[in-house]
Amino acid sequence: MTTELAPWSQLLEVAKRDPGLQTAREALTAKAREVAQSPIVRRVYHLDDVGKYRTWLDGRSRALEPETKEIFALAMSDTGTCNIAAAELPLLAAAYRLTGEDAFRARAAEQLDEMTTWSPLQRPGWTCFQPGNRLPPDGKDGNWLATGTGVRAIADALDLLPAGALEAALRRRLDSLLAAEIVLVVDDWRTKRPWFVKGDNPITNQWMLPTEGLVRACLVLGAEAQRDAYELGVHNALRALNAHGAAGEFEEGIGYAAYTVTSMLHTARAMAAAGDRRAIERPFLRNFPTWMAHHLQPGGMLINCFDAGSARAVGNLRPVLSLLAVCTGSAVARWALANSVGGPSEDLAGLLCRALPPVEVEAPPLFAAYERATRVNWRDSWENLASGVWVRGGHALDQHDHFDRGHVNFISRGRPILIEAGTPAYHNPRLNSHYSSAVGHNVLQVGEALPRKGVAPIAVARLDATGGDVIVDPTACYDGVSRWRRRVVWSAGELRVTDQVSLAPGHTDAILFRWHLGTTAEVSIAGSGKKSTVHWADAEMTLEGTAPLAVTHEMLPDNTLAERGWDETSPEPTHACILVRTAAPVGGMKLTTTVRP
Numbered sequence: 001m002t003t004e005l006a007p008w009s010q011l012l013e014v015a016k017r018d019p020g021l022q023t024a025r026e027a028l029t030a031k032a033r034e035v036a037q038s039p040i041v042r043r044v045y046h047l048d049d050v051g052k053y054r055t056w057l058d059g060r061s062r063a064l065e066p067e068t069k070e071i072f073a074l075a076m077s078d079t080g081t082c083n084i085a086a087a088e089l090p091l092l093a094a095a096y097r098l099t100g101e102d103a104f105r106a107r108a109a110e111q112l113d114e115m116t117t118w119s120p121l122q123r124p125g126w127t128c129f130q131p132g133n134r135l136p137p138d139g140k141d142g143n144w145l146a147t148g149t150g151v152r153a154i155a156d157a158l159d160l161l162p163a164g165a166l167e168a169a170l171r172r173r174l175d176s177l178l179a180a181e182i183v184l185v186v187d188d189w190r191t192k193r194p195w196f197v198k199g200d201n202p203i204t205n206q207w208m209l210p211t212e213g214l215v216r217a218c219l220v221l222g223a224e225a226q227r228d229a230y231e232l233g234v235h236n237a238l239r240a241l242n243a244h245g246a247a248g249e250f251e252e253g254i255g256y257a258a259y260t261v262t263s264m265l266h267t268a269r270a271m272a273a274a275g276d277r278r279a280i281e282r283p284f285l286r287n288f289p290t291w292m293a294h295h296l297q298p299g300g301m302l303i304n305c306f307d308a309g310s311a312r313a314v315g316n317l318r319p320v321l322s323l324l325a326v327c328t329g330s331a332v333a334r335w336a337l338a339n340s341v342g343g344p345s346e347d348l349a350g351l352l353c354r355a356l357p358p359v360e361v362e363a364p365p366l367f368a369a370y371e372r373a374t375r376v377n378w379r380d381s382w383e384n385l386a387s388g389v390w391v392r393g394g395h396a397l398d399q400h401d402h403f404d405r406g407h408v409n410f411i412s413r414g415r416p417i418l419i420e421a422g423t424p425a426y427h428n429p430r431l432n433s434h435y436s437s438a439v440g441h442n443v444l445q446v447g448e449a450l451p452r453k454g455v456a457p458i459a460v461a462r463l464d465a466t467g468g469d470v471i472v473d474p475t476a477c478y479d480g481v482s483r484w485r486r487r488v489v490w491s492a493g494e495l496r497v498t499d500q501v502s503l504a505p506g507h508t509d510a511i512l513f514r515w516h517l518g519t520t521a522e523v524s525i526a527g528s529g530k531k532s533t534v535h536w537a538d539a540e541m542t543l544e545g546t547a548p549l550a551v552t553h554e555m556l557p558d559n560t561l562a563e564r565g566w567d568e569t570s571p572e573p574t575h576a577c578i579l580v581r582t583a584a585p586v587g588g589m590k591l592t593t594t595v596r597p
Contacts (some may be wrong), residue, residue, distance in 0.1 A: 005272040005280065005327065008090070008159050008348065009097065015355040016098055024354050025098055027346060032095030036107040041084045043118050047073050056080035059427030059568070060129055068128040071135065075125030078146040082121060085111060085153035090348045093160035105165050108157055112166065116173040119180055121150035121213070127195070142194035143185050148209030148263055151181060155216040155270065160348075178217040182229050185214040189232060202239040203251050203399055205260040211236040212267045219270050234278060237267050241282040245372035248287030252400040253306025253423075254295045255313075258320040261288060265320070269327045280327065289324050289332040290364045292317060294377045296340050298386040299414035303377060304560060305392050305407065307400040307423045307436075311416075311560045318345040322353040335361040339382065367468070369460045372397070376458060376470050380492045385414035387492035393472045394456035404441040405456035405474035406486045410495045412597035416518025417539050418442060418495070419575065422559030424566040434557050442516055443474070444484055444501060447509040451477040467491035480504045495595045502588040509585050515541065515578040515593065518561060523576050525551050534578055539597045541578065546590045548583040 015021055042053035047070035050057045058076035061069050089108055096104035115121075120143065127133055127141040135141055154174055158166075166174075188210065192198045196207045214233035218226040241264060244250050250257035268279035279285075295303040296314065304311040317336070322344045324333035337344050337353065338361065344350035367378040374393035379386050387410075394405040402423075410418040421440030424431060434440055438450045445451070456474035463470070467490045475484050483502040488495070501511055515534075517523065523536040527543075532551040534541040543551060555574040559565050562573035582589060 005269055007273045008094075008156065008352070009162075011326070011352045011355065012094055012097055012160065012348075015351055018355055021351065021354055024351050028091065028348070028351050029095045029099060031346065032091040032104055035088045035091055036095075036103050040107070040111045040114050041081045041088075042114055043081060044074070044077060046070070050074065050077050054081075054084060059425060062427070064128065064131055068125070068134065071125035072128040073125075075123050075128075075144075078118070078122050079126075079144070079149070081118070082146040082150035082153060085115060086149040086156070087347075089153045089157040090160060093157045094348050094351070096165070097160055097162060105161065108161065109166055109170060112154065112157060112174060113170055115150065115154065116170070116177050118150065119177050120147070120184055121177075121181060122146035122210075140193060142188045142197070143181070143210040143213065144194070144206060145209045147181060147185065147213035148211070151178065151213035151216050152263075152266055154178065155220050158220060175221060178220055181213055182217050182221075182226060185210050186229050186232060189236070202236065202243045203397065205256060205263065207236065208240045208260050208263045208267075211240065212263045215267050216270050219274055223274060223276075234271070234276070237264070237271075237279050238282070240264065241268075241279060241284050244284045245291075245370070246283045246287065247370065247372070248284060248289070248291035249370045249372040250288070250291065251372065251395065251397045253304070253308035254292065254302060255308045255316070256306070256400050257288075257292070258317065261285075262320050262323060265323045265327045285324075285328055286330075289321070289328070289330040289336070290368075291370070291373070292321065292324075293332055293336045293340070293364045294368055296336065297388040297390070297409075298379055298384060298411045299416060300384060301411065301416065303375075303390050303409070304420065304422050305375070305390075305404060306398075306402065309423050309559065310562065310565050311419070311422060312563055314341055317341050318343070319347060319349060321345075322347070322349040325353045325356065329356075329359075331359055331361045332364050334359065335363055339363070366465065367463055369458065369463055369470075371395075374398070374456065374458060376460060376463065376468060378463065378468055378490075380465065380467075387412050389468065389488075389490050389495065391458065391470055391472060391488050393458040394454055394474065394477065396455050398453065401453060402436040402441065403438045403451050403453060403477075404443060405451070405454065405477050406443045406472050406484070407441045408486075408488055408495070408497055409442075410490070410595060411518075412492070412539070415538050415597065416561060417595060417597055419516050419518045419560045421516060421557060421575075424557070424559045428566055430557055430572075435559065439514070439556070440516070442514055444478070444481075444499070445512040445514070446478060446481060446501075446503065449479060452479075453477065480507050480509070493597065497593045499591045499593070500588075501590075503586075506587075508587050510582055511547075511586060511589050512579060512581045513591060513593075515580070516556065517576040517578065519576050520555075520558075520561065520574065521576070523553050523578070525553060525578075527551070532580075536576065539595055542594045543580055544592045545580075545582070547586045549591075550581045550583045552579045552581070553577070554579065
């Protein structure tokens, strides 16, 4: 279902008149008051100042050479300042429209005036994120994330503030900034300057955010007056929407999906409010809420494959689910808000979501097999203390993904049993070695070599309310392996994994499987030869191989169980991991792993 769309200002007037929303209006106004009492965020121009004036220092800059450290840090600080502006300006403008208090208008005007000096909104340098990277000879690497969120901040404020709220001179400066941004983004596509244009990659958020900036800047200045630029922006937005699965699948993890779809929704909403519905009616947007809801696992956890961060970040879905409900009328989004994530978000989209007329909502299916996402998702009920399983394959279009083909995750009655390591901040020194690599997942390793990313199809023999029976084939991800097939059979009370591994003819090596456990406590290991048993508080695991096994235990870094993710100021969280290794080099093995909570 697609709802009729109006500018935010009109929807806010509806919310303003609804007596049932007094508490929600007061909550939004209280948040805006906190913003109004805080200093504006300012652009900084020297490395030593990054971190001042509410700016943010990307930790990756610390490892860079002197000649690129400042360039990268300033570019990334631009993404931070524009993100803050995009979050705060709509709150201030909405609070002014709701209350008429001039403090909100004045604070918004002060921030907008500062932003007129941020030209371009995104300074060069974001491509210098790792040692050895340099800017092109002309010093330009193109518009990027700050372009989208910066224009969003300005466009939302202009939409929400009443006519005449800003001085004419300030409005002219804002228009000049937006006109300059249009020229820059068009030139990026004309010259194919950024890597995502050169490589024609509309899947990535890096394609979508500057596209949002282009479309919305054109709409503010008048689409007819910017017709060629506007049509380029719309063309690029539609390519992004059409690049993903028609069933709502996104080729990256749920965190990046939420970020990119937020940009898509702001773009599509602004277009539709101007009478252009080409974006808002795409099948991907219509079905994305179901794909997102299928990331909700029992025990208040998320499916956290790809660069998805912590499995505990369920609340992070509230803003985009609220935006989906307001922009697309999605009944699934409204069901998820009401039943799984704690209600609409405490922002403008959340207030407008609360103002929507009641509709009949229905829970999405409990399970699905997604071809483009190459993953099977399952749970036995929508209760929090349900059981859940997900199995990961691999698609050729996967991006921001890990070396995780074949990973199996298991939650029993709300308790995590089998997990993956998760994703910490990008500057974590063990990101590549312990999190995103095979070391961070329940997958095969042969000798010391780690697998590569590749296609790993999943064949579904059965998937129903009682459980599932699937086979994933990640053979193509391994050198020296002629076959690895993993069969996963499960119900709410048991999960059995059968791995059959054959190395290349004449080749022998140590075969290793890891099982990351959903516990930080001690585990006990018993048995010898070809059979062992592992016990911990929540479950028992039996391991039976066709070759003698050496079963050991170690604590590995964790960003799945931890309520608070990794930072540099405290010890890194860990969880238990079982290593199942052949006692001697072999040419192949069958291993059966049975887990009973």
